[in-house]
Amino acid sequence: GPITLLDEVGMDVAGKVGKVLEEAYGARMETPGTTDLFLNDKRLGRKTKKGFYLYESGKKKGGKQIDPAVYDLLGVKPSKKMDSLEIAERCTLPLINEAVRALDEGIIQCPRDGDIGAIFGIGFPPFRGGPFRFIDAMGAKEVVNKLKAFEDQHGARFTPADELVKRAKTNKKFYK
Numbered sequence: 001g002p003i004t005l006l007d008e009v010g011m012d013v014a015g016k017v018g019k020v021l022e023e024a025y026g027a028r029m030e031t032p033g034t035t036d037l038f039l040n041d042k043r044l045g046r047k048t049k050k051g052f053y054l055y056e057s058g059k060k061k062g063g064k065q066i067d068p069a070v071y072d073l074l075g076v077k078p079s080k081k082m083d084s085l086e087i088a089e090r091c092t093l094p095l096i097n098e099a100v101r102a103l104d105e106g107i108i109q110c111p112r113d114g115d116i117g118a119i120f121g122i123g124f125p126p127f128r129g130g131p132f133r134f135i136d137a138m139g140a141k142e143v144v145n146k147l148k149a150f151e152d153q154h155g156a157r158f159t160p161a162d163e164l165v166k167r168a169k170t171n172k173k174f175y176k
Helices: 002-009 011-029 035-040 069-074 084-104 111-122 131-138 140-154 162-170
Strands: none
Touching (some): 002 011, 084 131, 084 140, 111 131, 131 140
């Protein structure tokens, strides 16, 4: 998941990429602002054997054991329980939304290119068929409703793409 990816690429790299994305795309790519906490604590990830996870001999200790010091660093307590579906949707729906923007802005030529790119490029679950097949299966209206609910709770990074809103109103699919 995203935490594993951060530990693999390193918080130093993630911090630089985050700033570039935020400058280019504004509020919808706003970073959480915690990168400096990790950098100041020299928590760069696997390369320093100190990140979100505990490491032994360069490998994650016990699979995916979170370093308890991270909670103190972030000032959070791991007591809140979240529904697994909500976690999955909060991670997946912004990605799907960005795929629609990429199509609308001509970055990709067709939904098929976006689906193939997402599956082979970023590991989107193949059984879901890619972001555009996922939207067609769930329904654009349902995707927009979920994005709007998350936008109300968590801000602009969940604002539905204009093209997605149009498709929700007309019930138009990406594939026939």
